[in-house]
Amino acid sequence: MGSTIGRGIALDIGLLVLRAAAGLMIAGHGYGKVRKLLEGDYGFADPVGIGPTASLVLAAFAEFVCALLVVAGLRTRWAALPVVATMLVALFIVHAADPWGDKELAAVYAAAFLALAFTGGGRFAVDALFGRPGSRA
Numbered sequence: 001m002g003s004t005i006g007r008g009i010a011l012d013i014g015l016l017v018l019r020a021a022a023g024l025m026i027a028g029h030g031y032g033k034v035r036k037l038l039e040g041d042y043g044f045a046d047p048v049g050i051g052p053t054a055s056l057v058l059a060a061f062a063e064f065v066c067a068l069l070v071v072a073g074l075r076t077r078w079a080a081l082p083v084v085a086t087m088l089v090a091l092f093i094v095h096a097a098d099p100w101g102d103k104e105l106a107a108v109y110a111a112a113f114l115a116l117a118f119t120g121g122g123r124f125a126v127d128a129l130f131g132r133p134g135s136r137a
Contacts, residue, residue, distance in 0.1 A: 073125020
């Protein structure tokens with residue numbers, strides 16, 4: 001019984017570390033995009049054909065807003081999905097012709113946020129306060 005409790009706590013601490021590390025690191029990338037928006041600089045790539053401004057807004061939303069929601073553990077599963085989508089666009093479209101080293105970070109972020117989309121935020125997440133799936137209050 002004690003080992004089951006220990007594994008549960010270890011899992012929740014692992015999810016907290018993953019949420020905080022991946023979320024804060026990618027939020028740093030997103031912050032630069034938010035600043036571009038606030039400064040009125042809408043020059044950005046248009047990898048999926050929706051226009052550079054829309055692409056910038058969606059990337060800033062995913063990499064900054066959704067990343068901070070994941071850090072807090074608020075609607076973790078849903079908040080992780082835009083980050084996954086953005087990283088897959090970066091991996092397979094924006095950096096498609098680049099060497100692996102240039103697209104590796106996008107792959108790592110996509111994997112981390114995909115894992116969080118499946119697991120949820122764990123016990124040490126805001127979601128746990130509301131008894132939402134993926135959390136253990």
